[in-house]
Amino acid sequence: MRDSDRDIIRNLNLFCDMQPQRFEALLTAAYAQQFPAHVDLIREGEPADFLYVVLEGCVELFSASHGRESSLAIVTPVSTFILAATIKDAPYLMSARTIAPSKLLLMPSGNVREAFDHDPAFARAIVTELATCYRGVVKSMKNLKLRTAIERVGNYIVRLHDKSGHADIVELPFGKRNLASILGMTPENLSRAFGALQSHGILMDGARIEITDRAALEAICKPNPLIDDPRS
Amino acid sequence: MRDSDRDIIRNLNLFCDMQPQRFEALLTAAYAQQFPAHVDLIREGEPADFLYVVLEGCVELFSASHGRESSLAIVTPVSTFILAATIKDAPYLMSARTIAPSKLLLMPSGNVREAFDHDPAFARAIVTELATCYRGVVKSMKNLKLRTAIERVGNYIVRLHDKSGHADIVELPFGKRNLASILGMTPENLSRAFGALQSHGILMDGARIEITDRAALEAICKPNPLIDDPRS
DNA sequence: TTCATACATTGATATTGATCAATCGGCAGT
DNA sequence: ACTGCCGATTGATCAATATCAATGTATGAA
Known part of the structure; x- marks a missing residue:
């Protein structure tokens, strides 16, 4: 593994407070691997042999x-x-499957659990990470159950806009097919939702979206920090 | 607090491995309280002052x-x-709100976090509990996104049947209005779903459901352990 | 008991979103 | 460049679910 990868992993919230020798032991047991796009990584129902870290690409x-x-x-x-x-x-x-060429780190689950049992700082980090993941799924659930398809799409664009630091033009980070599935709708309906939102502050051009009127966009999709804010 | 309550709490997975004096300290800081039905307990967005334990009733x-x-x-x-x-x-x-008269235990969040930081067994239990909760929400999400309304209702009945130890007649543990909302549909559609399922192995009678043909029920709702099994 | 109320059911209708089908357009490989 | 393929778009239609309205039913309070 390259040193730059090592440093990136070391700086993740999950690992940054670990005891140095524990971290090294965990890394030694792990291995980084490059995968092409559209490769199946794991199948639901199988035993959890590894904890995965996405270093590059998209899963x-x-x-x-x-x-x-x-x-x-x-x-x-x-x-x-x-x-x-x-x-x-x-x-x-x-x-899990890759949707772009990806570099992944695979850590044997047994080693992760062992580190958890012997390193209090790591244990603390895992709890925080798990709580964050839990709250993330709860937010997705609220997004699905409390909003219409158009509102979900609109709020997704609002979040992209925020992440970009309010750039005039934002770009979809992956294909519309995948996005539609994440947002709980068919690709056809995602297309129509984008179309409908064009009269409410956006302008579509392939994977590029120009935000022309943020206020109008917010008016139609009604953002809610307890659903959309990744920090809360 | 009554001793019987104390023992019940002590035997929860979350608390059973705690150091005795930590557990006592946590209990001393906590208090049990009785609430009537339909009382608002917490409102989303507020700071998390307490961890709640449901001792009796339904929330x-x-x-x-x-x-x-x-x-x-x-x-x-x-x-x-x-x-x-x-x-x-x-x-x-x-x-959160009560839907029946309920006895709850309120533990100040600060005390819970303190116990977490100083009691490794408690920390371990919290991680396991959180991971279980996380997987629970993921299953709910799969239930919602991969199934039709009728399948969700059918699988809910199948789970009730399993929990009862395959009794001939099972009873809904709370009102249909609440159940409909949990299952992501309107009360009207829940009624119609129950009606439709009567030609597939069940017989409705108010809150009571007779399972007349489990195989037929499973055929229509296609249970999947990776969605329905509470243990997996 | 009676009344009031909330919940459940049923039918009619509206809306939303899914499916089907056809076309368009970009990109990779030859 | 040509070709073939996959993804996106668009329109037409269908299916699922929500909404609206009316009625029935159980429950608890006076």
Whole structure:
């Protein structure tokens, strides 16, 4: 593993307070690997052998049941995924695949649990991370149950706008097909939602979105910090 | 607090491995209180002053935004709620109200965090509890995104049937209005779903449901352990 | 008991979102 | 450049769910 990767991982909230030798031991047991796009990484139901860290690229977490399929989250650098299954030593509840060429770090679950048991700072960090993940899913749930499709799309754009530091033009970080699934709708309806929002402060151009009237956009999609704010 | 309550709390997964004096200290700072039905307990957005334990009764966790409202969970004895907000010292993401007369234990969040920092066994238990909660919400999410309304209702009945130890007749543990909201539909559509399922192995009689043909019920609602099994 | 109230049910209708089908457009490989 | 393919778009239609309205039913208070 390259030193630059090492430093990036070391600076993640999850690892930054670990005892140095514990961290080294964990890294030694782990290995980084490069994957092409559209590769299946894990399948729901399988035992949680590894904790994953996305170093570069993009990973989709999804689930399928009886012919239907839906994305539950998209993980971008630098974050971990399937921490809960690793901690509980339980089967994965979601499948994962790359949606772009990606560099991932795989940490054997047993080593993670061992570090958890012997390093209080790491234990603390894991609890905070888990609580954050939990609150993230609760927010997704509220997004789905309390909003219409157009409101979900509008609020997604508002968040992009915020993340960009209120740039005039923002770009979708992945394909519309994936975005539609995350937002709980079909690609066709996502297209129509983008179309409808063009009379409410945005201008679409492929994957590029110009925000022409933020106030109008907010008026139609009614953002709510207890759903949208990633910090709260 | 009554000794019987004390023992019940002590035997919860969350508290059973705590150091005795830590547990006593936590209990001393906490207080039990009786509430009537339909009382608001907390409102989303407020600071998480307490961790709650439901000793008796029934509590609904819900969220409202711009005129719409939806239940996210119903907590029955004996379990805790809003652990994540307590741990992160962050605002509640959900509101809570009693739906039946309830006895609750309120533990000041500061004391919980302090116990967490000084009692490794308690820390371990909290992580496991949080991971379980996280996986619970993920399952709810899959339930919502991958299933139709009728399938959600059918699987809810299947789970009730399992919990009862396959009794011929099971009873809804709370009102249909609340159930409809949990399952992401209107009360009218829940009624119609129950009606439709009567040709697929059940017989409704108010809050009582007779399971006449479990195989037929499963055929229509296609249970999936990675969504329905509370242990996985 | 009676009344008032909230909940549940049922039917009619409206709305939302999904599906189906056709077309367009960009991008990779040859 | 040409070709083939995949993703996005658009329109037409269908299915699922919500809403509205009316009625029925159980429950608790006076």
